[in-house]
Structure formats: structure tokens, C-alpha cells
Amino acid sequence: MKVEQISVFLENKAGRLAEVTRILGEGGVNIRALSLADTSDFGILRLIVNDNEKAKKILKDNGFTVGKTNVVAIEVEDKPGGLAKILDTLYRAGINVEYMYAFVQQSGENAVIIFRFDNLDEAIRVLQENGVTVINGSKVYTL
Amino acid sequence: MIYNEEFETLPREALEAIQLRRLKNTVERVYHTVPFYKKHFDEHGVKPDDIKSLEDLHRLPFTTKQDLRDNYPFGLFAVPMDSVVRIHASSGTTGKPTVVGYTARDIKTWSELMARTLMAGGATKGDIIHNAYGYGLFTGGLGFHYGAETLGASVIPISGGNTKRQVMIMKDFGPTILTCTPSYALLLAEVAEEMGVDFKSLKFKSGIFGAEPWSEQMRQEIERKLNLDAVDIYGLSEVMGPGVAVECIEAKNGLHIFEDHFIAEIIDPDTGEPLPYGEKGELVFTTITKEAFPVIRYRTRDISALHREPCKCGRTLVRMERVSGRTDDMLIIRGVNVFPSQIESVLMEMEEVAPHYQLIVDRVEHMDQLTVMVEVNEKIFSDTVRNLQELETKIRRNIKDMLGISTIVKLVEPKTIERSQGKARRVIDNRKI
Numbered sequence: 001m002k003v004e005q006i007s008v009f010l011e012n013k014a015g016r017l018a019e020v021t022r023i024l025g026e027g028g029v030n031i032r033a034l035s036l037a038d039t040s041d042f043g044i045l046r047l048i049v050n051d052n053e054k055a056k057k058i059l060k061d062n063g064f065t066v067g068k069t070n071v072v073a074i075e076v077e078d079k080p081g082g083l084a085k086i087l088d089t090l091y092r093a094g095i096n097v098e099y100m101y102a103f104v105q106q107s108g109e110n111a112v113i114i115f116r117f118d119n120l121d122e123a124i125r126v127l128q129e130n131g132v133t134v135i136n137g138s139k140v141y142t143l
Numbered sequence: 144m145i146y147n148e149e150f151e152t153l154p155r156e157a158l159e160a161i162q163l164r165r166l167k168n169t170v171e172r173v174y175h176t177v178p179f180y181k182k183h184f185d186e187h188g189v190k191p192d193d194i195k196s197l198e199d200l201h202r203l204p205f206t207t208k209q210d211l212r213d214n215y216p217f218g219l220f221a222v223p224m225d226s227v228v229r230i231h232a233s234s235g236t237t238g239k240p241t242v243v244g245y246t247a248r249d250i251k252t253w254s255e256l257m258a259r260t261l262m263a264g265g266a267t268k269g270d271i272i273h274n275a276y277g278y279g280l281f282t283g284g285l286g287f288h289y290g291a292e293t294l295g296a297s298v299i300p301i302s303g304g305n306t307k308r309q310v311m312i313m314k315d316f317g318p319t320i321l322t323c324t325p326s327y328a329l330l331l332a333e334v335a336e337e338m339g340v341d342f343k344s345l346k347f348k349s350g351i352f353g354a355e356p357w358s359e360q361m362r363q364e365i366e367r368k369l370n371l372d373a374v375d376i377y378g379l380s381e382v383m384g385p386g387v388a389v390e391c392i393e394a395k396n397g398l399h400i401f402e403d404h405f406i407a408e409i410i411d412p413d414t415g416e417p418l419p420y421g422e423k424g425e426l427v428f429t430t431i432t433k434e435a436f437p438v439i440r441y442r443t444r445d446i447s448a449l450h451r452e453p454c455k456c457g458r459t460l461v462r463m464e465r466v467s468g469r470t471d472d473m474l475i476i477r478g479v480n481v482f483p484s485q486i487e488s489v490l491m492e493m494e495e496v497a498p499h500y501q502l503i504v505d506r507v508e509h510m511d512q513l514t515v516m517v518e519v520n521e522k523i524f525s526d527t528v529r530n531l532q533e534l535e536t537k538i539r540r541n542i543k544d545m546l547g548i549s550t551i552v553k554l555v556e557p558k559t560i561e562r563s564q565g566k567a568r569r570v571i572d573n574r575k576i
Contacts, residue, residue: 009524009556037528042531044528046526063556064557065556066524067524098529
């Protein structure tokens with residue numbers, strides 16, 4: 001049920017993001033989804049890619065600090081209120097969302113959103129109990 | 144003007160006779176009261192009786208900051224604790240500070256030396272002294288305070304910080320002598336200007352500035368902006384505190400060392416050999432009147448040179464040149480001694496593997512600013528901004544707790560810190576002093 005995400009530490013200076021995407025591109029790694037969190041002096045790039053091990057290795061070889069985190073990919077009805085319903089469910093269950101970002105590709109008729117939770121297992125349980133579709137990692141990497 | 148005409152203008156021969164007598168007493172006393180010195184002298188095959196002339200001082204072994212650390216906190220005190228009336232401390236090379244003690248007579252001696260210092264810097268009984276050196280474990284604030292009272296001047300114990308309020312008090316109380324670090328003097332000038340207060344309308348005659356390195360150019364800038372005469376003062380807590388040496392306002396050309404209380408030497412920092420007058424090397428001090436915390440040939444790590452030509456102020460005391468550098472990697476940040484190893488120990492305590500770090504020192508708007516660059520390795524990396532910001536805050540807080548100074552902590556990518564021959568360059572000092 002879990003999806004592996006890699007994260008990369010970036011200094012907030014020109015050309016760093018381009019460098020990461022260039023390295024991944026040259027290594028034949030396809031980026032499935034990404035989000036960038038930034039502060040005044042650093043940024044954290046989070047990526048879902050088609051080949052985690054390869055992405056991690058080539059980034060490390062190029063001197064980047066790379067981390068691995070488990071996240072959840074959830075199908076959200078692509079209509080007004082679709083996301084609100086899911087967030088409301090999580091809120092009622094007392095589950096805190098660290099961050100989230102959207103997938104470019106759809107899963108059938110539905111949008112796909114990546115969630116990072118503090119308590120991943122509990123979040124998955126609550127979502128499934130409430131009839132939300134949690135997508136398998138292997139499916140996500142190839143969407 | 145000279146506070147103690149007799150002792151500050153002694154003929155060299157008379158001064159040296161006093162020095163020898165006091166040196167013999169001190170050596171005799173530390174040998175019998177401080178186990179460290181007995182062991183240290185014995186190991187070097189020298190006995191107190193071997194000191195027959197001032198030249199024999201060179202036979203005694205050096206004392207280093209490491210020796211002070213090994214005997215933390217009170218191991219080098221030469222009197223029982225019930226004779227100690229004051230304790231001061233400065234930062235050491237790692238977590239523990241360097242601790243010094245004073246008897247009632249030591250405080251009296253120090254106060255007199257500070258009265259001499261103030262008068263050499265142009266202060267008299269009728270002056271009002273604005274003392275913006277920090278009060279506390281640091282010797283600056285209280286050293287000047289007691290000196291001012293001994294001189295009979297009025298002292299405003301304002302200590303450091305709250306600069307706007309300081310300017311208001313300068314305007315309202317009309318102090319005539321300013322005592323603070325040179326960089327703080329420039330900050331005061333700037334804040335006063337922002338507040339529309341012209342230093343020309345204030346009553347300052349002179350200022351005594353020290354506790355950090357500064358230059359002749361900085362003196363000119365201070366004199367111009369603050370409209371006063373600026374003199375340099377030297378001291379360190381291990382020897383006494385401020386009041387070891389001071390420039391006279393008449394010549395402003397080298398700092399007179401109070402040789403009736405301290406014997407100064409210049410040595411080659413590599414060989415330990417004494418160097419002749421005029422040559423640059425490491426300053427070494429022996430205290431010859433201190434009771435609670437005497438030091439024998441203490442290596443200051445400060446680089447200077449000694450001159451014995453007579454001075455136009457009339458003092459016969461040897462003069463030391465303005466300190467031009469260090470023989471170790473100690474930094475002075477806003478008057479606080481900082482060793483890179485201290486920052487390293489803060490980082491080590493937080494993580495099993497010490498991340499690579501680098502210290503960048505700048506002078507921003509006349510104040511020293513220390514930036515700690517920390518390379519983010521996998522151990523400390525997190526995918527959430529919150530965790531990384533908490534890490535920055537924690538490093539900043541731990542450094543503040545240990546050193547008492549505020550820093551900017553900046554997380555950087557791995558391998559961004561320049562390495563030369565595999566070793567990281569730990570400090571980049573961009574200050575133009």
C-alpha cells in the first residue's frame with residue numbers, strides 16, 4: 001500500500017533543480033510526480049520516480065544528500081469536493097497531513113494525490129475503512 | 144596623566160629589582176602551594192632557588208591553556224577557597240570554561256591597575272564613565288567598574304546591549320569616558336545617528352577600547368565618528384583581566400605593560416625561545432603579585448612585539464604592539480573567545496557522526512556575525528521542512544547555551560565546504576579589521 005518517495009536536499013541557489021532533473025534524465029529515470037518545499041535558504045525536492053534505487057544511486061554519486069520516505073497515493077474523485085471529503089475523514093480520525101502533492105497522470109477517471117503522514121499505517125487503515133482507494137506502489141511507479 | 148607616578152615611572156634598574164624580588168616570591172609560593180607547578184618544575188629540573196636573576200625566568204617551563212583545562216576548575220588556585228572572594232571565567236577550547244580566582248588583595252591590585260588604565264586613557268576623578276563592557280563572568284565589565292570607583296570617577300554600569308537606551312543615557316547623563324569593545328563603539332555611533340543624536344553634542348573626551356582585535360584604521364574611524372580620543376587596552380582573564388597593558392592618550396603608540404605586576408616576554412611560538420625587543424612573536428606573561436591565581440610563563444597565543452624606548456608620557460614601562468594575530472585558531476566574536484573546536488563539540492553532541500561544518504565570520508554594520516554552515520548528510524536530512532528548521536534552531540540554541548553568542552545556522556549541500564588536502568577549511572574570517 002505504501003509508495004516509496006525519494007527526497008533531495010537542495011541549497012536555495014540557481015541551477016540546483018535543473019541539475020537534479022538533468023542527472024535523472026541522463027540516467028534514464030522518469031519522474032512521475034514531484035513537489036518542492038522551500039525556505040529562504042534551502043529546499044527539499046520530493047520525487048516519485050519509476051526506478052527508486054537507480055535514482056538514489058545516481059544522485060548520491062553526484063554528491064546529493066538523498067533520503068527515502070514512505071508515502072501514500074490516494075485516488076480522489078475528480079470533481080468538486082472530492083479532496084475535501086478525504087481531508088475531512090482524516091481530520092475526524094485525528095490524522096495529521098505533513099504535506100501532499102498531486103500526480104500529473106490520472107488513474108482512470110480519478111486524480112491521484114500523494115500524502116505524507118506521521119502515522120502511515122493508521123492513516124491507511126482509516127482511509128480504507130472509509131472506502132478510499134489507496135494505490136499500490138508498483139502501480140504508481142508506472143502510472 | 145599618571146595614576147601611580149612612583150611605580151609607572153620607576154628607573155629600569157629599580158623596576159627590575161622589584162620584579163626579581165616578586166618573581167622569586169611567586170615561584171617559591173606556587174611551587175609549595177600548587178601541586179601542578181611543583182610537578183611541572185620538577186619535571187623540567189628547576190627549583191625555586193634556581194631563580195637568581197630575571198634571565199633565569201627562561202628556565203621555567205611554560206603554562207598553557209591546556210594546563211588550565213586539565214586543572215579545571217580550581218586546581219591551579221594557590222590559596223584555599225576561603226581566601227577567594229571572586230571567580231571569573233572565559234571560554235575554553237572545548238565545553239569547559241577557563242576559571243580564575245581572586246583574593247581580596249588581588250581585587251585591590253586589579254582595581255588599581257584599572258585606575259591606572261583609565262587615567263592613561265584620559266580619565267580623572269571628575270569624569271563620568273559609560274561602561275558598556277559586559278558584566279558577569281567576563282572580566283571586562285567588573286574590571287572597569289572597580290577601576291572607575293578606585294579612581295573616584297562616576298561609573299554608569301550599563302553593560303552591553305540595548306543600544307538605543309545607551310544612546311539616550313549618553314545624551315541625558317553626559318558621560319565623558321566611553322569603555323566598550325571597538326566594534327560596539329561603532330555600533331553606538333550608527334544607532335546615535337539613526338536617532339538623530341550627534342556625538343559632537345555629547346561630552347565624550349576619550350574611550351578605552353579592547354577585548355577584540357582592531358586596527359589603526361578602525362581607531363581613526365572611531366575617533367572621527369565618536370569625536371573622542373581612542374586608546375587600546377589589553378588583558379586576559381588568565382593573567383588578570385583588562386588592565387594588563389594600556390596605551391597612553393599622549394602617544395597612542397603601543398600599550399604600556401604594568402611590569403611591576405606582570406613580566407612579559409616574546410617567544411618564538413615554534414621553538415619557545417625568547418626573542419629580543421622589537422621582534423614579533425608570541426606574548427608570554429608571568430604574574431608576580433597575584434595571590435589566588437598566579438601564572439608562570441603563560442602562553443597567550445597572541446602575537447605582538449615589545450619595545451623599551453622611552454615614551455613621551457613619562458612612563459618607563461615596556462610597550463607592547465597592538466596584537467596583530469593569534470598562533471592558534473581562536474576567534475573573537477563580539478568580545479567572546481570562540482574556538483572552532485567548541486562549535487564542533489556542540490555538533491558532535493547532537494549527532495553520532497559530526498557533520499562537516501565551516502564558520503564564516505563577517506562584520507555586518509560594525510558587529511561581528513558568525514555563520515555556521517553545516518553540511519546536510521543522510522543522518523540529519525529529513526523530507527520535511529519542519530524537521531530541518533528544528534535542527535537549525537537546535538544547533539543555534541546549543542551554541543548560544545555554550546558560548547553565549549547568537550549565530551546564523553545555514554544548512555548546505557554536501558561537499559560545498561571547501562576542502563584542502565582532504566581537510567576542511569574550518570574558518571573563513573571576512574572581517575576587514
